[in-house]
Amino acid sequence: MDKNLEPKTKRGMKTKQKLLDAAEIVFGEKGFHQAGIVDITQHAKVAMGTFYTYFESKEAIFRDLVMSMQRNMRREIKKGTIGITDRIELERAGFKIFFRFLQEHKYLFRIFRQAEFVDVELHRSYFETFSKGYISGLRESMEKGEIKTFNPELLVYSLMGIVDYVGMKWVLWEQQEISDEFIDELISFIKDGIGKS
Amino acid sequence: MDKNLEPKTKRGMKTKQKLLDAAEIVFGEKGFHQAGIVDITQHAKVAMGTFYTYFESKEAIFRDLVMSMQRNMRREIKKGTIGITDRIELERAGFKIFFRFLQEHKYLFRIFRQAEFVDVELHRSYFETFSKGYISGLRESMEKGEIKTFNPELLVYSLMGIVDYVGMKWVLWEQQEISDEFIDELISFIKDGIGKS
Amino acid sequence: MDKNLEPKTKRGMKTKQKLLDAAEIVFGEKGFHQAGIVDITQHAKVAMGTFYTYFESKEAIFRDLVMSMQRNMRREIKKGTIGITDRIELERAGFKIFFRFLQEHKYLFRIFRQAEFVDVELHRSYFETFSKGYISGLRESMEKGEIKTFNPELLVYSLMGIVDYVGMKWVLWEQQEISDEFIDELISFIKDGIGKS
Amino acid sequence: MDKNLEPKTKRGMKTKQKLLDAAEIVFGEKGFHQAGIVDITQHAKVAMGTFYTYFESKEAIFRDLVMSMQRNMRREIKKGTIGITDRIELERAGFKIFFRFLQEHKYLFRIFRQAEFVDVELHRSYFETFSKGYISGLRESMEKGEIKTFNPELLVYSLMGIVDYVGMKWVLWEQQEISDEFIDELISFIKDGIGKS
DNA sequence: CATGAATGAGGCTTCATTCAT
DNA sequence: GATGAATGAAGCCTCATTCAT
Numbered sequence: 001m002d003k004n005l006e007p008k009t010k011r012g013m014k015t016k017q018k019l020l021d022a023a024e025i026v027f028g029e030k031g032f033h034q035a036g037i038v039d040i041t042q043h044a045k046v047a048m049g050t051f052y053t054y055f056e057s058k059e060a061i062f063r064d065l066v067m068s069m070q071r072n073m074r075r076e077i078k079k080g081t082i083g084i085t086d087r088i089e090l091e092r093a094g095f096k097i098f099f100r101f102l103q104e105h106k107y108l109f110r111i112f113r114q115a116e117f118v119d120v121e122l123h124r125s126y127f128e129t130f131s132k133g134y135i136s137g138l139r140e141s142m143e144k145g146e147i148k149t150f151n152p153e154l155l156v157y158s159l160m161g162i163v164d165y166v167g168m169k170w171v172l173w174e175q176q177e178i179s180d181e182f183i184d185e186l187i188s189f190i191k192d193g194i195g196k197s
Numbered sequence: 198m199d200k201n202l203e204p205k206t207k208r209g210m211k212t213k214q215k216l217l218d219a220a221e222i223v224f225g226e227k228g229f230h231q232a233g234i235v236d237i238t239q240h241a242k243v244a245m246g247t248f249y250t251y252f253e254s255k256e257a258i259f260r261d262l263v264m265s266m267q268r269n270m271r272r273e274i275k276k277g278t279i280g281i282t283d284r285i286e287l288e289r290a291g292f293k294i295f296f297r298f299l300q301e302h303k304y305l306f307r308i309f310r311q312a313e314f315v316d317v318e319l320h321r322s323y324f325e326t327f328s329k330g331y332i333s334g335l336r337e338s339m340e341k342g343e344i345k346t347f348n349p350e351l352l353v354y355s356l357m358g359i360v361d362y363v364g365m366k367w368v369l370w371e372q373q374e375i376s377d378e379f380i381d382e383l384i385s386f387i388k389d390g391i392g393k394s
Numbered sequence: 395m396d397k398n399l400e401p402k403t404k405r406g407m408k409t410k411q412k413l414l415d416a417a418e419i420v421f422g423e424k425g426f427h428q429a430g431i432v433d434i435t436q437h438a439k440v441a442m443g444t445f446y447t448y449f450e451s452k453e454a455i456f457r458d459l460v461m462s463m464q465r466n467m468r469r470e471i472k473k474g475t476i477g478i479t480d481r482i483e484l485e486r487a488g489f490k491i492f493f494r495f496l497q498e499h500k501y502l503f504r505i506f507r508q509a510e511f512v513d514v515e516l517h518r519s520y521f522e523t524f525s526k527g528y529i530s531g532l533r534e535s536m537e538k539g540e541i542k543t544f545n546p547e548l549l550v551y552s553l554m555g556i557v558d559y560v561g562m563k564w565v566l567w568e569q570q571e572i573s574d575e576f577i578d579e580l581i582s583f584i585k586d587g588i589g590k591s
Numbered sequence: 592m593d594k595n596l597e598p599k600t601k602r603g604m605k606t607k608q609k610l611l612d613a614a615e616i617v618f619g620e621k622g623f624h625q626a627g628i629v630d631i632t633q634h635a636k637v638a639m640g641t642f643y644t645y646f647e648s649k650e651a652i653f654r655d656l657v658m659s660m661q662r663n664m665r666r667e668i669k670k671g672t673i674g675i676t677d678r679i680e681l682e683r684a685g686f687k688i689f690f691r692f693l694q695e696h697k698y699l700f701r702i703f704r705q706a707e708f709v710d711v712e713l714h715r716s717y718f719e720t721f722s723k724g725y726i727s728g729l730r731e732s733m734e735k736g737e738i739k740t741f742n743p744e745l746l747v748y749s750l751m752g753i754v755d756y757v758g759m760k761w762v763l764w765e766q767q768e769i770s771d772e773f774i775d776e777l778i779s780f781i782k783d784g785i786g787k788s
Numbered sequence: 789c790a791t792g793a794a795t796g797a798g799g800c801t802t803c804a805t806t807c808a809t
Numbered sequence: 810g811a812t813g814a815a816t817g818a819a820g821c822c823t824c825a826t827t828c829a830t
Contacts, residue, residue: 012789031314033230036824047791049828058825113310117228124370148389151382157366158359158386165358166351173321185348189355192345192389208809209814233799244816249801406810425708427624430803441812443807452804507704511622518764542783545776551760552753552780559752560745567715579742583749586739587784602830603793627820638795643822 005054016054018044023065028107032062032114062118069108070126076101087141091159092187098163099178102171109164110172131156159190202251213251215241217265220258225304229259229311259308259315266305267323273298284338288356289384295360296375299368306364328353356387399448410448412438417459422501426456426508457516460509463502464520470495481535485553486581492557493572496565503558504566525550553584596645607645609635611659614652619698623653623705653702653709660699661717667692678732682750683778689754690769693762700758722747750781 007013022044026035037058041048055061080097084090102108115123131153138152166186170176204210219241223232234255238245252258277294281287299305312320328350335349363383367373401407416438420429431452435442449455474491478484496502509517525547532546560580564570598604613635617626628649632639646652671688675681693699706714722744729743757777761767 007789009789015789033314037826038824048826049791049793050789052826053789110313114314116307117230117311117314127366150386153366154363154379154383155386157362158383161358161360161362162355163358165354165361169324169350169354182351186351186355189347189352205813206809212814234801235799246801246803246816246818247814249803250814255800401810403810409810427708431805432803442805443812443814444810446805447810504707508708510701511624511705511708521760544780547760548757548773548777549780551756552777555752555754555756556749557752559748559755563718563744563748576745580745580749583741583746583784587780599792600830606793628822629820640795640797640822640824641793643824644793649821 005056007054012054015044015046015050018046019051019054019061020065020068023061024069024105024107024111027062027065027114028110032058032118059119062115063122066111066115066122066126069105069111070130073098073101073105073108074130087138087146088187088191090137091190092183095163095183095187096180099167099171099183102167103178106171106175109167113164127157127160131160134159162186162190202253204251209251212241212243212247215243216248216251216258217262220262221266221302221304221308224259224262224311225307228307229255229315256315259312260319263308263312263319263323266302266308267327270295270298270302270305271327284335284343285384285388287334288387289380292360292380292384293377296364296368296380299364300375303368306361307369310361324357328357331356359383359387399450401448406448409438409440409444412440413445413448413455414459414462417455418463418499418501418505421456421459421508422504425504426452426512453513456509456512460505460516460520463499463505464524467492467495467499467502468524481532481540482581482585484531485584486577489557489577489581490574493561493565493577496561497572500565500569503561507558521554525554528553556580556584596647598645603645606635606637606641609637610642610645610652611656614656615660615696615698615702618653618656618705619701622701623649623709650709653706654713657702657706657713657717660696660702661721664689664692664696664699665721678729678737679778679782681728682781683774686754686774686778687771690758690762690774693758694769697762700755701763704755718751722751725750753777753781 007016019040022040023035026039026043029035030039037051038048040061041051051061055064077094077097081090081093084093112123112126115126134156135152138147138155141147142149142152170178170182204213216237219237220232223236223240226232227236232255234248235245237258238248241247248258252261274291274294278287278290281290309320309323312323331353332349335344335352338344339346339349367375367379401410413434416434417429420433420437423429424433431445432442434455435445445455449458471488471491475484475487478487506517506520509520528550529546532541532549535541536543536546564572564576598607610631613631614626617630617634620626621630626649628642629639631652632642635641642652646655668685668688672681672684675684703714703717706717725747726743729738729746732738733740733743761769761773
């Protein structure tokens with residue numbers, strides 16, 4: 001019964017993308033449960049029925065959205081940190097790209113946060129997947145003696161918490177442009193915290 | 198025209214509290230939107246209609262709950278940090294009380310985070326109220342030269358992010374007892390980050 | 395199982411009357427279905443439970459109310475038309491008393507009209523009881539040759555319709571004092587309609 | 592933000608009409624407050640949810656119904672009295688059409704009367720709108736000397752009262768066919784009342 | 789592929805009535 | 810008698826999903 005919902009034509013691909021873009025905004029603004037399929041289709045300027053041509057359910061588009069945002073975000077970070085080896089500089093560059101991405105997708109974290117109340121598995125797996133690579137990177141740096149030795153998992157969750165909350169406050173609420181200086185200040189705190197004197 | 202929903206008898210007060218306690222568990226376990234009024238009343242072992250003797254709506258009990266948890270939490274922290282003057286020790290003590298409180302109210306953060314999708318204003322005001330006192334405390338410590346000079350707001354949101362994420366991971370997911378050593382490790386990272394060398 | 399709800403003490407009688415008075419206003423203002431028992435008890439300044447000491451149900455108090463207003467109204471008319479024999483003068487006097495009564499009980503007809511949607515039998519029987527005496531009076535006048543010969547039932551319903559609508563418009567809506575001249579104008583129309591030239 | 596509830600297809604228009612027709616019967620038989628949405632949809636042989644595709648609420652369909660019946664009724668009267676100039680004949684023709692319409696829409700008045708307990712404004716404005724044209728017609732006739740000079744508003748409310756009560760008694764209760772002779776008798780009373788000798 | 793009407797389970801809320809104090 | 814808390818059936822409405830065009 002698994003209908004194939006992958007669009008076969010270029011027109012179909014565009015429609016699907018329109019729906020995903022709309023979902024990002026609508027879920028971000030109203031929240032998953034407050035958002036209706038009609039909100040999404042109206043925003044995407046397609047008929048209600050069209051939604052089910054591309055997605056099996058409301059949960060399905062949410063999952064698709066989370067995963068695609070996650071993918072894009074990680075791609076950006078990867079792309080932007082190529083060639084950097086110093087740990088602190090890696091963090092700095094990562095943070096900068098991160099916040100740049102966030103400015104364009106200001107609902108990113110709000111959507112991720114929702115996952116906790118939509119699909120617990122998705123939510124946890126997002127964090128665990130993401131943290132895994134991060135942790136091993138940090139562990140390596142610790143082994144190389146670049147940074148102090150800590151419980152790396154504790155460190156990663158702390159860093160993720162920082163980014164989430166800072167993003168919430170300054171990008172989502174204050175709608176501020178995040179300057180490089182701002183990130184530098186944040187990094188200086190982290191640097192002292194984890195770096196070797 | 199808002200009917201008076203304050204209980205007038207001792208029996209009424211007990212029932213209202215039963216409902217609040219039930220709501221904490223039910224909202225924490227199922228999430229605000231998945232939770233039904235019946236879930237709450239069944240858990241509290243009262244009839245469905247009784248709910249509306251004390252609360253105007255599902256939103257109303259949620260707000261009441263958030264605000265009362267917030268009040269209790271702050272009371273605990275205040276009580277437990279009396280007499281401590283050293284900033285780092287203040288943070289350490291605060292963190293310990295915090296996490297102890299969290300263990301007893303496992304769903305505390307889960308409920309706070311939900312507020313974002315139930316009542317945006319409540320959510321924001323919760324953070325802004327909480328951070329206000331925190332910020333002025335930190336600013337004082339900076340002025341006294343106890344800790345480095347940072348943007349104190351940035352610091353507070355970072356710390357709140359850390360606590361939230363660490364709580365989510367270890368209290369909610371791992372269901373671990375948070376040991377004093379664990380907190381000490383967390384504090385050591387923060388100490389290096391903010392403390393003077 | 396017919397509990398005896400008749401008050402036995404003077405205090406009880408007063409409470410029951412307070413409830414009836416409150417019901418007249420509340421049913422009149424909000425309508426039977428919009429009105430709640432609490433509206434009535436609050437208006438009467440008694441506790442909710444007290445209501446059921448005197449009335450079996452919401453329908454019951456409504457019926458009591460309709461019947462008692464009806465009784466009072468007819469008593470007034472009877473009292474005020476004693477000794478009048480001329481048909482037209484009888485109508486004139488009746489109308490005057492009627493509208494005087496209406497000024498003091500401006501929701502009278504609104505309450506009677508509601509009966510149609512609360513208790514059809516009550517509603518019909520009210521009209522049929524009331525019209526019966528009226529009809530026989532008119533028939534007599536016709537036989538005596540005082541007024542033209544008409545279908546007396548048709549006449550009575552017409553007259554009741556007039557009183558109801560005029561009362562609705564000028565007493566209830568316009569909240570006007572009904573002057574004797576006003577009634578005289580109305581009667582002059584009726585007189586020409588039914589009287590002999 | 593009010594969603595567009597106007598049907599966009601022919602099928603939609605038919606469904607909406609089915610609902611209105613059903614509502615006329617159901618509201619007429621059970622009364623607004625006793626009638627449930629399910630009663631209406633079952634009668635219309637559509638699913639419950641369909642109701643909300645076309646109407647915002649129970650109140651909304653009631654209002655729609657009242658206004659559409661009113662419109663139709665006035666259209667009929669207008670159509671049927673074209674070319675008649677004599678006032679009494681105008682009234683006679685009007686009454687005949689009126690009662691004919693009433694026979695086909697037995698619940699017409701029952702529904703109009705309910706408006707008082709559903710939407711007071713609607714009720715009042717219905718009468719005021721209707722009476723306005725009627726009044727100016729009568730005033731003209733008075734000026735032309737066709738009928739006696741009265742307070743025309745008083746006259747109109749009297750006439751409306753007559754029609755309402757007579758309709759209630761003979762059409763709704765007795766379920767009688769209203770004969771032309773019956774109307775003639777009614778008119779003869781009115782004629783003597785308002786006509787010049 | 790696209791459209792929008794139709795469906796009905798599910799949930800919140802009201803409120804007449806009962807009951808314990 | 811009086812009080813007000815407790816009860817739960819009933820009803821309105823929402824909205825994700827399906828279906829006919």
